[in-house]
Amino acid sequence: MLREKELLSLLVFLVLAFQCVRSLNPSLNDDVLGLIVFKADLQDPMRKLSSWNQDDDTPCNWFGVKCNPRSNRVAELTLDGLSLSGRIGRGLLQLQFLHKLSLSRNNLTGSINPNLTRLENLRIIDLSENSLSGTISEDFFKECAALRDLSLANNKFSGKIPGSLSSCASLASINLSSNQFTGSLPAGIWGLNGLRSLDLSGNLLDGEIPKGIEVLNNLRRINLSKNRFNGEVPNGIGSCSLLRSVDFSENMLSGHIPDTMQKLGLCDYLSLSSNMFAGEVPNWIGELNLLATLDLSGNRFSGQVPISIGKLQLLKVLNLSANGLSGNLPESMANCGNLLALDFSQNLLSGDLPTWIFGSTLEKVLHLENKLSGKFSSAPKLQVLDLSHNDFSGKIASSIGVLSSLQFLNLSKNSLSGPVPGTFGDLKELDILDLSDNKLNGSIPTEIGGAFALKELRLERNSLSGQIPDSIGNCSSLMTLILSQNNLAGTIPAAIAKLGNLKDVDLSLNSLTGSLPKQLANLPNLFSFNISHNNLQGELPAGVFFNTISPSSVSGNPSLCGAAVNKSCPAVLPKPIVLNPNSSSDSTPGSLPQNPGHKRIILSISALIAIGAAAVIVVGVIAITVLNLRVRSSTSRSAAALTLSAGDGFSDSPTTDANSGKLVMFTGKPDFSTGAHALLNKDCELGRGGFGAVYQTVLRDGHPVAIKKLTVSSLVKSQEDFEREVKKLGKIRHQNLVALEGYYWTQSLQLLIYEFVSGGSLYKHLHEGSGGHFLSWNERFNIILGTAKSLAHLHQSNIIHYNIKSSNVLLDSSGEPKVGDFGLARLLPMLDRYVLSSKIQSALGYMAPEFACRTVKITEKCDVYGFGVLVLEIVTGKRPVEYMEDDVVVLCDMVRGALEEGRVEECVDGRLMGNFPADEVVPVMKLGLICTLQVPSNRPDMGEVINILDLIRCPSEGQEDSG
Template identity: 75%
Template sequence: MLAFSNMRTIFFCLLFLLFVLVVAATAVNPSLNDDVLGLIVFKADLQDSNGKLASWNEDDESACGGNWVGVKCNPRSNRVTELNLDGFFLNGKIGRGLLRLQFLRKLSLSRNNLTGGISPNIARIDNLRVIDLSDNNLSGEVPDEFFKQCGSLRIVSLARNKFSGKIPPSLGSCSALASIDLSFNMFSGSVPSGIWTSSGLRSLDLSGNLLEGEIPKGVDAMKNLRSISLAKNQFSGEVPAGFGSCLLLRSIDFSDNSLSGSIPEDLKELTLCSYLSLSGNSFSGEIPEWIGEMEGLQTLDLSRNGFSGQVPDSIGNLSSLKMLNFSANGLTGNLPESMVNLTNLLALDVSQNSMSGALPSWIFKSDVDKVLVSENKPTGVMKSTFYSLAEVTIQSIQVLDLSDNTFSGEITYAIAGLSSLHFLNLSNNSLGGPIPAAIGELKTLEGLDLSCNNLSGLIPSEIGGAMSLKELRLERNSLVGKIPSSIENCSSLSTLVLSQNRLSGPIPAALAKLTNLQNVDLSLNSLTGNLPKQLANLPNLHSFNLSHNNIQGELPGGGFFNTIPTSSVAGNPSLCGAAVNKSCPAVLPKPIVLNPNTTTDSGSGSLPPTLGHKRIILSISALIAIGAAAVIVIGVIGITVLNLRVRSSAERSAAALTFSAGDDFSQSPTTDANSGKLVMFSGEPEFSSGAHALLNKDCELGRGGFGAVYQTVLRDGRSVAIKKLTVSSLVKSQEDFEREVKKLGKVRHQNLVELEGYYWTPSLQLLIYEYVSGGSLYKHLHEGSGGNFLSWNERFNVILGTAKALAHLHHSNVIHYNIKSTNVLIDSYGEPKVGDYGLARLLPMLDRYVLSSKIQSALGYMAPEFACKTVKITEKCDIYGFGVLVLEIVTGKRPVEYMEDDVVVLCDMVRGALEEGRVEECIDEKLQGKFPAEEAIPVMKLGLICTSQVPSNRPDMGEVVNILELIRCPSEGQEELG
């Protein structure tokens, strides 16, 4: 009986234990599912393009197993307590899924691309202590309810978003808050009064908003405040007393507001304060003597105010000071000698004041690395700047700007003591004497500006020792002699300005070695000789002003000099070239441009008063153009008559064709009028649809100067394009025809339309090409609709691919003769393929006027050589057409556009815009600013260089390819192109 009783007791104990376990399980599992569910729902509102949240698995029973990235949990309760997804590149909005995370203590979603507003419910999570939503694209007003239940909230950051409206008044009642950061949004209005009296607040950042009003009294209640920033707002009035009671303050930034009055004296109590910036306000009066009591200051910025008087002696007590900025005030006198005690000073800026006297010697014996004393022009003359440096050998100064003062005297050899100098600006003073050779000992010097002084003598050859120079400005002095060739050692030089001196002699060819040169101004000197031809190779040149010298001869051909503005070469009587409107030998007429909409010539020039708005100009160029036009018309009529004569027989012959595939170039079954010879270079099968398909209008793809193009299908299912030549009576004999076609068939390149075979009868000739499905470049540029247009990257790839194709043709001794946008096709991968190359070789003779008649659709692409019998037609013609094509691709405009009263030639339009400094206006408006100017502008300049009137001035296509690759990747290949 006792045994039975014990067994029953044990049974009930086990049953009770099981009950406890079940209750515990049911208490835990649903809550874990809440966290998983909440996070999965939160994730559903996001776009995670980088797969950062791939570890979040909705099938997991818990989010606390350690696998869920960005999630931290309490190990005892197994509840999510932290969600940190900073910098995950997430898009989307902050959804309601977070409301299920009832034990969440920290929510940090900064540095993403979250949009939309924020729900007032997020702050209602009972345990939430930290909210960081900074660095997103959140917008709208922050609802007042967001901070209504903020009992546990300690840190809130909404910085660097797009929030607007007023700061919620409820924020002022969050008494537990230790840090508020609402910086760089668009909050406006006044600050809630409760914030100014929050005793627990340690950090307050409201900078970069549109807040206004005055700072109220009572700020002394913020006893725990460590830092405050109200910068870049619209606060006004005086700063009230009270901040001096916040003894823990270490940083104060009230810059860029409209605050006025004097600096509150109680700030002297802030001995722990290391940062004080009041710049960009309207403070006035003298800088107070008590400022020296703020012994912890490391940064003191009182710039851009209305302070007057002298810098107080007490400033020397700030022994921890590293940065001192008193610029843009009304300070007078000299810097006090007590500043010799500022042994930690690194940067000093007292520019734009009315200070006088010599620079104290202590500046050049301290560790300061930046000294700015520019634009101080009191009455009287200052002493020499460098008299005190005679015994100085080691210096830490990196930036020394003494410009726009009244310093006089000479720059002595002591300048060599500033051995760490990176930038020296002594411009706009009254310094005289020569430039010391010691300048060459400044090996780290990157910028030297001695302009607008009274310097005389030679530019020392030792200047080449300053090999780190990037900018050298010596303009408006009285320097004489030659430009030293040693300047070639300054390989990083990008700006060279020597204008308005008395320099003489030639411009040294050594300048051509400075491949980083961008801006050169040698104007208003007495330089002589020819401009070195090598300067045309400078790849980065933006401006080169040599006006008002005695330069003679012809401007260099190529590079920047093909588009140099007239103003940059004016005042050189013996200089010749297009830029100065003075002919040199072998200058050719402008391209032929005919306006089909009018019978009068539309050339430029002055108008006789009797002609009203009509213009007739019988210049040599116009006569040549008229003559060429007449020959072209006669040629067109003649060819049309010839084509009509053979059309019927050609069609009859084509209808009776029987194709037989050839294994090589030599197969020739027959050549009579009723059967033909088909040769496929790769041994491809016959056509599946027969000859009749080639003459079917439904299969026609287009027509060009040399014939119509049809699409048909081989027996293996592959599409090909067939060009039916319509110049039958002008085509060479079968032997010559086959020799030329086989030569073209061997030319293979990824950017060329591949010639796969040909068909021959005496009355019908066919060329068989690969079929390119993407259509012509012309259609992409001029016939696209809606948003279907070429991006800049696609356009650049087309330009580069076309250049490579032409370079390969020229390397294979093939001239294209017919470059235009309709002959550049785009394949399904966006790659360009150049077609119709070398077809002019099929004519019995390369008569330029017969050739012109065949490519008359290329009007605007034709090189000017076509109008001059004495100039040989070479691959330079292709380069001219390529240049026009480049401008067409970048601008989206046709080479020649006919208006009601005018003809606009694309080359002339772009060249004029470049001279007027508005070249970016020429770029296709479809790009809507989505293009890199550092690529687009050099590409346009290259296009203009390729359209030079003088063939020898045009680069060859290999050089064009190299230049384009350098434009796309400027860090590569500069040595080869230099």
């Protein structure tokens, strides 16, 4: 209220001042008044606008303000990167001679003033990298004849791009990227003859790219990536002969690359990745001899890599991964002497590994191509080389050591044989080396320690033998060491304990022997250490990590001992005392003094051992008896604790005694009446999952609850960690999430107490005909929408579900969906994708492909993938994976194939009997396919999914389907 009064007083003062001096210099005071009013709508935490004084006669000396020296009128206002917040007010409309307005990289919010472009002299508008939102009115650009540069990038604008944009005849640059614009691309944009740069990337634009682009004779750069454009690239693009950069990646474009693009002789950047282009890579691609970046990855190209690529001597980045290319890599590529990154992974390439990459065919190439004149220099320049997921054979050339700049090398999943070259040790810049899933043999070269920059070394699933070299300890940056499924022998070198950055180690399924170095206990960052199925022996290293290591990580080593393998280590006993019968009582240490009248007691070694063994057995029996009594007592007390009264808040509990357990109810409701009985009664079991079994019981007030009895294995061992994570989950509340109402903790028993949802799981309704009722289309749509809202809420709370599937979506009595089992992965001691995949292996078909790729970060987009599969399951009524008599049908592939063949409606659940709106069902299925795209960044986030579902919902939504 006070601020409103201050602003009102300020405005009154400004008006009075304006009236007093207007006759003297009216134009000058228009600018002062406008800027002061503009400042009043802003918060200026860095106090950069403190020089703006309303008493000044001119604003020309103010920070960020430039004036025309002739007229002394404000010509430029540049306030970039000042952390300004607030809104863009009407004060700017007073600046009638403003040429440039730049407010980028601030925190401005609200909508854009619809009269801003009516400043007839305004040529540059840059409002990028703020939080501006709302739609832009259709007539916003009707009076923009002078506008040349427009940037609204990295905001939150939505709605359609106004068609009036085509009225800005002088526009040379348009950047509307990274917003939420929807609809089709206005065809009138192609009428802007002076346009040099167009960037509409990172929006939700769809439909076909309109024809008519050929008139843009001045276009240098076009970026339509990360949208939803479909259809073919217009042929007219070849007439834009000045184009230097073309990016149409991450859309749904199809067909062939238009031949007219071979006319783009000035193009140095071409990316068509992550679309549905097909056919062969055109041979004319080699005529674009200025190309520095060529990215055609993630399409459906087939045939051989064209020989003409060898003509691209300026090429630095070449990515043809994830296609269906076959044959050999052409020898002509040895001419590409400036390559920095080369990616042919996930194709069907075969033949010997091309040795020209490593420079070993240099003489041959020089002989065939005299024009090279010794220029071949890709070897020292190449930084990224990925040829994984092909069928290359032969040996890895020892001349690989000439790739002195190499940082990333992935040759995994091929048929390479022979030894690992020792010259890898010459690669001082190498961060990641992946030679897994080949047929390599011989030993790991000791020279590998020379690659001291290595962060990840993967040699698993080969036929390597010999010992792990001590020199591995020189790779001080190493974080991941995977050598599993080889024939390695010998001991684990103590030098590994020097690698303080190690996080993940897998030495399983080898023939390693000896004991584990005790120094391994000192590694501070270990997340996983798998030594299973070797011939190791002795005691596990002491320390928190190895005391709590998963039993599966050490299994298959019969001679290992320690708590993790549930096998006690033999005690180290002192040597027995040997009594010498001939010794005198006063001279020999260790002898017994003779006592007159008593016989000298002489004990042999065997007698002492027998006595010691008997004593050990007696002590063991006593210990076991005591332990059994304590366990029985603890079990009875744990069950009894379930009937104790619960506290009213997160911190209250009936007891914190470790023997009786701790029960906390977040809602303050009464305690269990039959809870202990329910946990022992199979009749009360509702189901089982990767994290444990679920039972139904009731509280004393008759309130039903569901209790998840967690599988103790692989859960956090610390009560403090368990309670911290559970309390976070207990605070998550949403109408479409199953509420966590409490928990119970003992060292041997952990329970999660949820609200009971009476309608059963979505899985039963879809696949088991729960109660004879099948779901109508409106019911299915509402389940999809409610599930999307629940996941969006989780993601806003920084929680990934990880386990989306129809059995985890429950329906209440009114058919409203409630998603359960969210966030349980937070109860794992480490968020390891392999632990997760084993925990939730029942989610076959829902799991995103990045779970199988160690180098791809797991994000909320894995939930989006599972949601997409769930959408297709709901619409089709089919399981994610169907096992036929002689075939396996993957739901995503089936629907995608049907869509391509124009028969997607045939996939709809037959029980709907055609009683569904096709204009809703088909877009929903397409949305499901978009959510299941292979590349995580191509999938929408859940907020975008909700917006799309709202757009899909037709006016007929109130009409309930019969049945």
